[in-house]
Amino acid sequence: MQSTSDEYSLKKIIHVDMDAFYASVEQREQPDLIGRPVIVAWPSKRSVVCAASYEARSFGIHSAMPASRAKKLCPDGVFVPPQFDLYRQISNEVKSVYRKYTDLIEPLSLDEAYLDVTRNKPEIPSATEIAQRIKTEIKQVTDLNASAGVGPNKFIAKIASDWNKPNGICVVKPKEVLNFISTLPVRKIPGIGPATEISLKNKNIRIVSELACISEVQLVNWYGKFGKRLFNLARGIDLSPVNNNRIRKSLSFETTFEQDKTLAEIEPELLPLTEKIWNQLGAKNLQANTFYLKLKTHDFKNTTRSKTSPKPVRSLHELIMLVQHLLYKSRLPKNLRYRLIGIGASNFVQPNASGDQPRLL
Ligand SMILES: [Mg+2]
Structure with a gap:
């Protein structure tokens, strides 16, 4: 575990995640929706929720839930269809904010991206300061809130951006990594879905520190190649680079x-x-x-x-x-x-x- 400290200190990664993006855009476009439960979904009885405003989330509504269920949970909710052209346009505005700091940008979706700011254009030594500036500038340009996570790798930055949502920032320094992840439920690890969660639970593994007690050989035996990645993630290690030219086929x-x-x-x-x-x-x-x-x-x-x-x-x-x-x-x-x-x-x-x-x- 000691040998990883160098790897920790090598990189400064920021994960930026817009807060309830599609729903917040709809509220920005129609100010009478501000403060109301907004549910973005296709207008079909059998469709699923694309996004829910924080007001809607307080009714237990979340994305991927059947829209019919959302309607039952919140009969007074405002249902609006998604406007992807608009979301894409705003996403591009946000990207131009990132580009002031770095060209090493890996978008995960319209509202999320990893930024490698280890070396950055304005030569700011503190990644925390960059994350704060980016949040402020996104607000100025789009009138929308974003949350940011700062960490020594993509895995930690991604977990961190979720930590103080909405409109939050969370910084995890290299020496804090193990502490930060130890009590985390395994389900928070990217790639662990409900089935793997159950499989781990059956082995009495619920949180990351419990996962970290399992040998690499054992994890590979259970989960193949993913087991090797789990072994590293349980130690806060993620060597995957921020990939800015991923072409999807x-x-x-x-x-x-x-x-x-x-x-x-x-x-x-x-x-x-x-x-x-x-x-x-x-x-x-x-x-x-x-x-x-x-x-x-x-x-x-x-x-x-x-x-x-x-x-x-x-x-x-x-x-x-x-x-x-x-x-x-x-x-x-x-x-x-x-x-x-x-x-x-x-x-x-x-x-x-x-x-x-x-x-x-
Ligand atoms: Mg988001």
């Missing part, structure tokens, strides 16, 4: 079930994933010609079904139809049980670049 989301499901039981799980893909494509201003459905059987065998259309899919409805087609029309064995489903998109085109039709709401 595909995009995918998956869900691992707590209990294996039949094909019929899988259908309701598909809609949230379909919307997630659709929203991410919108956020990145991409359209896709190919979509695929991935299923992992109870005995860990992967099956993939894909469909390539001559024209990009242009509406969420069209995409839902396509995904259902993949599920029902592609002769998947009905008697099997599945432990994971995923939906992916590839074969991207930039809308409007070649006279393509814009996407529809």
Whole structure:
């Protein structure tokens, strides 16, 4: 563990995360929504919540929850459809603030990015000061709040930005890293979803300090390659660089079930994933010609079904139809049980670049 202290001191990473981004933008655009529970969701009975204002969160509403459930929790909530063009435009304004300090920027989504400020353009030695300036300038330019985490690597910075939300800042110095993460629930580690959380809980591992007691060999035995990463993260070590030129060739989301499901039981799980893909494509201003459905059987065998259309899919409805087609029309064995489903998109085109039709709401 001692040998990592040099690695800690090597880098200064900031993770910036806009607070309740889509919902805050809607409140900024319509000031009568300020102070009210705003829920950003597509206007369909079966859709899921894209974002919720802090007022809506106090009713227990959170993103990825079915919109129908949000409506039950908060009947007086204001439901608005997402406006990705606007979110993207604001995201670009925020990025130009980052660029005053560094070009080493890795966006994670429209409202989140890692910045490597180890060396920065104004040559400010304190990453904390840079984070404070960035927060202030984002507010000046966009009238929106952001939270920032400062740490010696991406993992720590990301956990830290969540610490004092909203409108907060949290700085974790290299020597504070182990203390900072020791009592953290393992679920907070990026890559640990509900299924891995349960698997660890069954082994009596609930918090990071308990995870840090497990040998690397054991973790690799349990979780393969991810086990090696877990071994490092449990020690606060993350050597992954801030990557500013990631070109996406595909995009995918998956869900691992707590209990294996039949094909019929899988259908309701598909809609949230379909919307997630659709929203991410919108956020990145991409359209896709190919979509695929991935299923992992109870005995860990992967099956993939894909469909390539001559024209990009242009509406969420069209995409839902396509995904259902993949599920029902592609002769998947009905008697099997599945432990994971995923939906992916590839074969991207930039809308409007070649006279393509814009996407529809
Ligand atoms: Mg955010």
